[in-house]
Amino acid sequence: MTEFIPPVISNERVAQIVQAHYTVSHIDPSCIKLLYGYEDRNYYIKEMCTGTESCSSKEYVFKVMNQKDSKFPDFFDALSKLMFFINAEVLNCSLPVQPVDVPEGRFIISLKKSYMLETKMKKDVTYVGFLLTYVPGVPISEVECSPKFLYSIGEFVGKLSTSLQKFSHLYFEARCLCFDLKHFLDNKLLVENVTVTEDKQMLESVFKLYIEHVKPKLTSFKIGAVHNDLNCDNLLCVKGSDQNSWKLSGVIDVMDATVSHSVFDGAVCIAFLMMKDCTNPLEYTVPAVSGYLNNYSLNDEEFDCLYYLVAARLTQSYLHALNNQITQPDNLCRTKSLHKSYTVLKVLLSTPKQEVDKMWRQTLKSV
Structure with a gap:
């Protein structure tokens, strides 16, 4: 349902959130792209190389969950375990990235209302987000x-x-x-x-x-x-x-x-x-x-x-x-x-x- 879909976050805010909660730096907001999502918001992110040394830029997807699923922390525990299982047992699968400010093995972060471009959010509504590795293809x-x-x-x-x-x-x-x-x-x-x-x-x-x-x-x-x-x-x-x-x-x-x-x-x-x-x-x-x-x-x-x-x-x-x-x-x-x-x-x-x-x-x- 439409009321479950999270509000849009500006590219600048996405870069700010990711750099604040993860060991990811040098993100150019102009390179962030909104990807298809049925009920969630998905933002493609590419970490920029700096300096003169050769490097391979890392790619990620920052996912902002819908209102319904944001209420269930056990859901994210199940998801993360499943993604690691598929990646190890069958085929390359996107994996959650550990935030720097939450306990080891927990991958979600809470998003403030001030991050959202739309201000129609109810005061008691909380959305959560998490960063995933990007699967090329x-x-x-x-x-x-x-x-x-x-x-x-x-x-x-x-x-x-x-x-x-x-x-x-x-x-x-x-x-x-x-x-x-x-x-x-x-x-x-x-x-x-x-x-x-x-x-x-x-x-x-x-x-x-x-x-x-x-x-x-x-x-x-x-x-x-x-x-x-x-x-x-x-x-x-x-x-x-x-x-x-x-x-x-x-x-x-x-x-x-x-x-x-x-x-x-x-x-x-x-x-x-x-x-x-x-x-x-x-x-x-x-x-x-x-x-x-x-x-x-x-x-x-x-x-x-x-x-x-x-x-x-x-x-x-x-x-x-x-x-x-x-x-x-x-x-x-x-x-x-x-x-x-x-x-x-x-x-x-x-x-x-x-x-x-x-x-x-x-x-x-x-x-």
């Missing part, structure tokens, strides 16, 4: 993905799901999010925003399919921590060795992480990859599905529900983008998946599940 949403690269993306998701089954935190175990596919049915009220009868019936059919086919089988799904937002902007890549290929370089934005059913990360990633090619989404994502299934073993119930879970994630994306279009018409970042999710969902539901299952089963052990 280009979002995979901005590059052409070859079949080989798509396979490697699926491979990564499979390995991530396997590793995250070893990670747990009490905060994540108690967390309840509407974007967690375990709570997909909580999104049903948003269907009322749909005005076209045919579209409303299509979306309602996904909820019926979930109730009939997914809900009874949830207890048989494996449980673990999930990233929960493996979209194409949160997976980064760099040029491969031949300069005509890409390779994954990092994963970012674990803000929606929780403990849930591990198969959900696979379904989420497949859904977003489908939106990269709305004309042939099923054929396009076959290599990614192959990489995923060959590196993360689904039991029969999980595989049987994968089709429905991908449809559920596409439905979530569409309904929330539509709701954001109504409530925040000027915020293009929050509505960019509106048309793509609708188009791909229509293609998926028009394709018999048996055909999709067969297509996906044939990818096993094929590269």
Whole structure:
């Protein structure tokens, strides 16, 4: 909701905050950039080199948390532990930087009202911020993905799901999010925003399919921590060795992480990859599905529900983008998946599940 989004901070104030709380100096405010954030404010920062000696400038992201999450310090403890875990076990992940004026192992700082450009803040509202290392790379949403690269993306998701089954935190175990596919049915009220009868019936059919086919089988799904937002902007890549290929370089934005059913990360990633090619989404994502299934073993119930879970994630994306279009018409970042999710969902539901299952089963052990 819009009231949760933190106010804007000027570049000069961002530089002042970071230099006061971290061992980072020589920041040029004119080089600070506001990055995309769904509910938070993210500021890209590059530390300037000084003197005549050669040096490599360090890059960071200063994140100002939304009002809701700023209230829960345990959330940041869980996040920091998860980021260090992913970075050590799977792939390069942004890491929190230790402030100089808080106890070791605690990474958040409180932000004063005087830092904010907007003065509509309630007196009792406190926002928190923390500094993250910057993960270099280009979002995979901005590059052409070859079949080989798509396979490697699926491979990564499979390995991530396997590793995250070893990670747990009490905060994540108690967390309840509407974007967690375990709570997909909580999104049903948003269907009322749909005005076209045919579209409303299509979306309602996904909820019926979930109730009939997914809900009874949830207890048989494996449980673990999930990233929960493996979209194409949160997976980064760099040029491969031949300069005509890409390779994954990092994963970012674990803000929606929780403990849930591990198969959900696979379904989420497949859904977003489908939106990269709305004309042939099923054929396009076959290599990614192959990489995923060959590196993360689904039991029969999980595989049987994968089709429905991908449809559920596409439905979530569409309904929330539509709701954001109504409530925040000027915020293009929050509505960019509106048309793509609708188009791909229509293609998926028009394709018999048996055909999709067969297509996906044939990818096993094929590269």
